[in-house]
Amino acid sequence: MPRESSSIADLLADARVWKLKDASASHRPSSSRPVWSTGKSALDARLPGGGWPTASLVEVLIDVNGLGEVQLFLPALVESQRRTDGDVPWLVWIGPPHEPYAPALAQQGIELGRLLVVRPPSATEALWAAEQALRSGVCAAVLLWLKGTDDRWLRRLKLAAEEGGALGVLFRPERHRFESSPASLRLLMTRGEQQPRLELLKVQGGRPGLVDLGVS
Amino acid sequence: MKARPRRVQTGARTADLFAAPAPTTAPLTTVPPLVAPAIVVPPPRPAIAPVSSQRRRSLWYAVVFAGTPDLAALSLHAQQFTSFVSHEAPNALLLEIRGSLRLFGSFLRLRELLDARWQALGLQTQSAIAPSTLAALWSARLGEDLCSDEATTLNGRLLQMPLICTAWDAARLQTLRSMGIQRLGDLLRLPRAGLARRLGVQAVRDLDVALGKQPEARRAFVPRERFRERLDFETEIEHVACLERALEPVLERCALFLRRRQAGVQSLALRLRHRVRTPTVVRLGYASVTSEPRRLVEVLSQRLGRLELPAAVRSIELHSGTLQPLSAVSLDAFGGGGRDTAVQLIERLRARLGEQAVYGVTTQSEHRPEAAWCRVQQLSLAAPSASDPQPPEIMPRPVWLLDEPVLLSPREIGELRLESGAGPRDPERIETGWWDGKGVARDYYRIRPARGAQLWVFQERHTKSWFLHGMFA
Numbered sequence: 207m208p209r210e211s212s213s214i215a216d217l218l219a220d221a222r223v224w225k226l227k228d229a230s231a232s233h234r235p236s237s238s239r240p241v242w243s244t245g246k247s248a249l250d251a252r253l254p255g256g257g258w259p260t261a262s263l264v265e266v267l268i269d270v271n272g273l274g275e276v277q278l279f280l281p282a283l284v285e286s287q288r289r290t291d292g293d294v295p296w297l298v299w300i301g302p303p304h305e306p307y308a309p310a311l312a313q314q315g316i317e318l319g320r321l322l323v324v325r326p327p328s329a330t331e332a333l334w335a336a337e338q339a340l341r342s343g344v345c346a347a348v349l350l351w352l353k354g355t356d357d358r359w360l361r362r363l364k365l366a367a368e369e370g371g372a373l374g375v376l377f378r379p380e381r382h383r384f385e386s387s388p389a390s391l392r393l394l395m396t397r398g399e400q401q402p403r404l405e406l407l408k409v410q411g412g413r414p415g416l417v418d419l420g421v422s
Numbered sequence: 423m424k425a426r427p428r429r430v431q432t433g434a435r436t437a438d439l440f441a442a443p444a445p446t447t448a449p450l451t452t453v454p455p456l457v458a459p460a461i462v463v464p465p466p467r468p469a470i471a472p473v474s475s476q477r478r479r480s481l482w483y484a485v486v487f488a489g490t491p492d493l494a495a496l497s498l499h500a501q502q503f504t505s506f507v508s509h510e511a512p513n514a515l516l517l518e519i520r521g522s523l524r525l526f527g528s529f530l531r532l533r534e535l536l537d538a539r540w541q542a543l544g545l546q547t548q549s550a551i552a553p554s555t556l557a558a559l560w561s562a563r564l565g566e567d568l569c570s571d572e573a574t575t576l577n578g579r580l581l582q583m584p585l586i587c588t589a590w591d592a593a594r595l596q597t598l599r600s601m602g603i604q605r606l607g608d609l610l611r612l613p614r615a616g617l618a619r620r621l622g623v624q625a626v627r628d629l630d631v632a633l634g635k636q637p638e639a640r641r642a643f644v645p646r647e648r649f650r651e652r653l654d655f656e657t658e659i660e661h662v663a664c665l666e667r668a669l670e671p672v673l674e675r676c677a678l679f680l681r682r683r684q685a686g687v688q689s690l691a692l693r694l695r696h697r698v699r700t701p702t703v704v705r706l707g708y709a710s711v712t713s714e715p716r717r718l719v720e721v722l723s724q725r726l727g728r729l730e731l732p733a734a735v736r737s738i739e740l741h742s743g744t745l746q747p748l749s750a751v752s753l754d755a756f757g758g759g760g761r762d763t764a765v766q767l768i769e770r771l772r773a774r775l776g777e778q779a780v781y782g783v784t785t786q787s788e789h790r791p792e793a794a795w796c797r798v799q800q801l802s803l804a805a806p807s808a809s810d811p812q813p814p815e816i817m818p819r820p821v822w823l824l825d826e827p828v829l830l831s832p833r834e835i836g837e838l839r840l841e842s843g844a845g846p847r848d849p850e851r852i853e854t855g856w857w858d859g860k861g862v863a864r865d866y867y868r869i870r871p872a873r874g875a876q877l878w879v880f881q882e883r884h885t886k887s888w889f890l891h892g893m894f895a
Contacts, residue, residue: 270875271822271875271893271895272820272822272875272876272877272893272894272895273875273876273895274876274894274895275895276821276822276895277821277894277895280821296764296767302822303822304822304823304824304825304892304893305783305795305822305823305824305825306783306821306822307791307795307819307820307821307822307823307892308783308784308785308794308795308796309785309791309794309795309819310818310819310820310821310823311783311821312785313818313819318782318783318784318785319782319784319801321782321783322768322771322780322781322782322801323780323781323782323783323797324771324775324779324780325775325778325779325780326775326779327775327776327779331774331775334774335771335774335775338767338770338771339767339771342764342766342767344763344764344767345767397875401870
């Protein structure tokens with residue numbers, strides 16, 4: 207998306223411009239930036255535009271690994287790699303809790319030749335790496351696992367994501383729930399009785415609340 | 423004085439040339455009679471008529487440097503002007519410039535450019551151009567402003583030159599001096615055979631070469647295939663920022679070195695020497711073969727940014743790894759613009775986080791789950807192939823794989839209800855690897871405990887013990 211042109215449509219498409227009517231409308235107008243489907247219709251319906259927003263920061267609060275948190279994003283990652291006409295964009299996973307298992311990702315349709323795993327030695331380095339990757343413009347999405355970070359860094363990540371047109375996903379522990387966050391979308395994933403419980407804490411242009419994922 | 427060169431020019435044989443009566447002062451009697459005339463003097467070629475074969479002949483630019491310069495380094499500069507550069511130890515270079523004349527216009531212009539280059543490098547030089555190697559070299563040594571493509575003027579000037587320009591050994595020069603011979607012209611008047619006996623065949627050959635009667639076989643300088651440069655500082659450097667500034671020109675030279683060879687490097691080694699401590703070695707790694715100065719410098723500054731100097735640095739030395747040919751993919755001349763390329767991103771991450779911390783993953787055709795993938799350090803930057811043949815996996819695989827399978831305790835097994843009749847069904851049986859001693863015989867189950875993550879567990883078929891191996895995230 208060319209950022210130089212300053213038509214009204216481009217201005218409105220900028221995530222920093224918050225339109226009042228979006229707050230009430232459940233769907234954004236089609237002229238806004240593309241979204242990537244989450245692969246779950248129940249969740250798509252709750253998100254403005256019907257999917258994960260590109261060029262923005264999404265925060266997922268989660269304490270336990272393996273609740274299907276990556277699965278929420280995998281269809282979007284596959285779509286982001288397929289949709290471009292030119293070079294296949296990169297996916298960067300920074301500090302994942304375990305080894306990303308290549309056969310599983312290939313099974314889902316991820317282009318493994320365009321996946322970069324980064325193991326930074328510290329949280330600061332991880333944030334730096336995430337900022338670099340988001341800003342570079344060659345990445346479709348950057349997934350970042352962190353134990354904790356402050357608001358200032360998140361703001362930098364958000365700006366980098368907007369500048370590079372990439373989707374930034376930040377996984378953090380649940381204890382950060384009551385801190386303010388510049389992320390345009392905040393989700394809380396916890397264990398549920400039958401299946402994991404997904405709650406939208408903050409949705410820019412949508413309504414927060416519980417999401418019924420249905421039986422997976 | 424003018425009569426002598428005319429003889430040469432008109433195609434006189436050397437025999438005529440040397441037939442001039444020897445000076446009476448020559449102390450020929452001091453030479454002991456030879457026992458066996460074993461020295462064979464090759465008959466010189468007839469002097470080439472200058473007009474007819476002017477195009478064929480080579481033209482030489484000789485440059486003599488003051489002091490003891492690094493000829494190899496200077497040859498690299500010289501190679502921008504001609505493909506044939508030859509070393510003349512200890513301090514001179516010889517360049518064949520006939521082949522470059524059309525590109526540069528005239529040899530006068532070429533000489534100007536070359537001299538300007540040496541001056542820009544802060545070197546004191548003397549240069550000359552002549553149709554023969556030694557004539558050019560000797561003139562340059564003397565500082566004679568010889569710049570001629572014509573044998574006539576050349577030979578006229580040559581005869582006037584003092585013998586010292588030949589740089590023959592001291593004994594030989596002493597012999598000649600005691601014979602009363604001061605100039606090359608005097609020498610050429612002596613009988614050729616006698617000259618060869620007294621001074622050696624080589625001296626006669628040198629004279630032939632200088633006069634252009636005989637070509638000289640010279641070895642062209644072939645640049646070495648590694649870049650290496652050392653900088654010694656007058657004062658010790660304590661700050662990384664100063665170090666970076668000092669290194670930038672070195673990296674630029676390195677880039678130039680690579681460009682000229684159509685080659686690139688994937689890593690550079692930087693050695694920082696301290697006064698007492700062992701040198702600090704910094705490795706600069708690149709995501710792809712490159713010779714881009716911008717990329718070289720960027721990785722350097724990232725790497726230096728997180729470097730802590732254990733002590734002040736006295737000197738630095740930059741080594742290139744093995745040179746590799748540049749491919750079209752590695753030339754990112756058209757990529758980017760203001761934006762990064764993937765290569766630059768990976769490089770920057772690696773420079774700061776370390777080589778091992780940034781990697782890719784790929785699948786391997788193998789049934790054991792832990793061996794079905796591997797890390798990839800060498801990331802391919804070419805566009806991925808459209809149809810990657812994936813092994814048809816029927817059973818889903820978890821996104822997270824544990825480094826090592828974790829043995830589940832009986833309590834955990836109970837919690838997961840693995841043993842009971844209501845436990846998991848339809849295992850995926852993996853039984854393979856018996857041939858290399860790491861055989862596995864496992865039944866894999868995908869289970870979801872009442873509250874929590876979806877797990878990938880297996881039961882060892884021989885021991886019946888349960889392990890956790892992955893998580894479906």
